[in-house]
Amino acid sequence: MNDRADSHERSWHEFFEFGIIVKGVDGFLQLVGGIALFFVSPATINAIALFFIRGELSEDPKDFLANLFLHATQGVIQAQVFAGILLVVHGAVKLFLVAGLVRNKLWAYPASIAIFGGFVLYQFYQLHLGYSLFLWVVTVVDILVIGLIVHEYRYVKKHGLKQKSGFAA
Numbered sequence: 001m002n003d004r005a006d007s008h009e010r011s012w013h014e015f016f017e018f019g020i021i022v023k024g025v026d027g028f029l030q031l032v033g034g035i036a037l038f039f040v041s042p043a044t045i046n047a048i049a050l051f052f053i054r055g056e057l058s059e060d061p062k063d064f065l066a067n068l069f070l071h072a073t074q075g076v077i078q079a080q081v082f083a084g085i086l087l088v089v090h091g092a093v094k095l096f097l098v099a100g101l102v103r104n105k106l107w108a109y110p111a112s113i114a115i116f117g118g119f120v121l122y123q124f125y126q127l128h129l130g131y132s133l134f135l136w137v138v139t140v141v142d143i144l145v146i147g148l149i150v151h152e153y154r155y156v157k158k159h160g161l162k163q164k165s166g167f168a169a
Helices: 003-039 042-059 064-078 080-102 108-129 133-159
Strands: none
Touching: 003 080, 003 133, 042 064, 064 080, 080 108, 108 133
């Protein structure tokens, strides 16, 4: 492979590593958030939400974003157990897949593509039910990460080797 192509592949690999780090952080935050939902009372969740938006609501009680955040918080409170289970499962699955990708396990590439793809389909379903800028951003990031995983998997399969990873082995 010439230097230019090698440099190009190195860049793709670095994007892949960054995407996997993002998915790992996302999985960790989901896991922690899900566990927290099992131990935090609805009153505490409400108090935390109000702490963050109190100033905005005092300036403008009809503030769109503050009221949207408060409404979302009420939705979490109403579905607290389900939301907790969903976040724990999503977080644990993402961390498991990310661990496989970091260790360059071949099974982790198609498994990640399929499972993250399933998450994207579910997110599209949720977007069909109601618009959410945050969910759109998450969905686009997930699609980009899936594309990076596909590219990395093709490279690894084609060359019969694993790219040198910046991850610790």
